[in-house]
Amino acid sequence: MVISDEANPLLPMAYDIAWSGVLLALAAIGVVALVSVARARGVDRERRMLWTLAVVLLPVLGAIGWFSSDTRREARARRRDARISSP
Numbered sequence: 001m002v003i004s005d006e007a008n009p010l011l012p013m014a015y016d017i018a019w020s021g022v023l024l025a026l027a028a029i030g031v032v033a034l035v036s037v038a039r040a041r042g043v044d045r046e047r048r049m050l051w052t053l054a055v056v057l058l059p060v061l062g063a064i065g066w067f068s069s070d071t072r073r074e075a076r077a078r079r080r081d082a083r084i085s086s087p
Helices: 014-039 045-057 059-068 070-085
Strands: none
Touching (some): 014 059, 045 059
16 A cells, blocks of 8 residues: 555645634624624614624624624613613
8 A cells, every 4th residue: 555645635735624614603793793783773774784884894803893892881771771771
């Protein structure tokens, strides 16, 4: 039995697995950001559409922008104030 030094083309290399993991993580971040934008109750419709476009067109930067923006904090504060002021 002769063992060759060539790599088996049917087995993925380590970098293939690593890149697949990175792409899956980026896709998951994009999906989580889209769901978060869609469920943001205190955000008006125009802002929500802009954030959706940002996440779809620029997945990584849009998701980072959404998760780090003040829009989410403002929406939470408005909901909290509404809850406190309602009888």
